[in-house]
Amino acid sequence: xxxxxxxxxxVLSGLGLVLMIAALYMVFIYVPTEKHTxxxxxxxxxxxxxxWVSFLAFxxxxxxxxxxxxxxxxxxxxxxxxxxxxxxxFTTLVLITGPIWAKPVWGxxxxxxxxxxxxxxxxxxxxxxxxxxxxxxxxxxxARFGAVIGIVGFxxxxxxxxxxxxxxxxxxxxxxxxxxLTTSMLLALLVSIAxxxxxxxxxxxxxxxxxxxxxxxxxxxxxxxx
Amino acid sequence: MENMGYLxxxxxxxxxxxxxxxxxxxxKQRRLQRNIDLLRESIDKPKK
Numbered sequence: 001x002x003x004x005x006x007x008x009x010x011v012l013s014g015l016g017l018v019l020m021i022a023a024l025y026m027v028f029i030y031v032p033t034e035k036h037t038x039x040x041x042x043x044x045x046x047x048x049x050x051x052w053v054s055f056l057a058f059x060x061x062x063x064x065x066x067x068x069x070x071x072x073x074x075x076x077x078x079x080x081x082x083x084x085x086x087x088x089x090f091t092t093l094v095l096i097t098g099p100i101w102a103k104p105v106w107g108x109x110x111x112x113x114x115x116x117x118x119x120x121x122x123x124x125x126x127x128x129x130x131x132x133x134x135x136x137x138x139x140x141x142x143a144r145f146g147a148v149i150g151i152v153g154f155x156x157x158x159x160x161x162x163x164x165x166x167x168x169x170x171x172x173x174x175x176x177x178x179x180x181l182t183t184s185m186l187l188a189l190l191v192s193i194a195x196x197x198x199x200x201x202x203x204x205x206x207x208x209x210x211x212x213x214x215x216x217x218x219x220x221x222x223x224x225x226x
Numbered sequence: 227m228e229n230m231g232y233l234x235x236x237x238x239x240x241x242x243x244x245x246x247x248x249x250x251x252x253x254k255q256r257r258l259q260r261n262i263d264l265l266r267e268s269i270d271k272p273k274k
Contacts, residue, residue: 038229039228039229039230040229040233042233043233043237046237046240089244089247092243096239096243097236100236101232203251207251209255210251213262216262217258217262217265220262220269221265224265
């Protein structure tokens, strides 16, 4: 890693830390406790922020997969791969925090509701993306197959987002866009989204650096073998 | 303060997963950097 990379990484880490502390302050101290569901509603701020970041991550994978198939530049593939990895981490957290919130509110950990089921399908699609890449015989073939899954798999993202408005589900609808939040709640949510978006950028940046280092090792090994 | 346990569990898991992933990446980065240094060293050696 060169100095520019270290500086960029430090700036992102600093910004992420400040935003995360602000988000935690707002979630636990600034916003009032919701009347109907009580203190457990505070899971909402991070649950929704993490869900938003997972959608963003898969959108970036979708864009960079198209770019990779078009230009065949390994750098685009590295970003698509790194973003998919981060997207899986965040979707895993959505699938864990959702049931923790559901249990006290709905009385069950899991139900085969349309939003929950499509979210689980989304997670499985990108797990398949990683497995295809990991088990491909050649890296270029893995990148090509991965790019196809990254493009086709993205179809599930708008489905996950819109499903609560299209079908009758137990999951709350997109209240953010319907004015269902007070100003303080909306502000806390926006700060949380900013914090997790910064964290996502940092994770993708670090992960893409690792993939570039792996490529360097492969190149150096080929030089050594000659 | 009903359901405090659920709130605590959710935030603990979020931080544990994020922190675990960051540590995993840092360790991998150190290991790869060590490999790169060793390979560069072994390539440069015969030239000297």
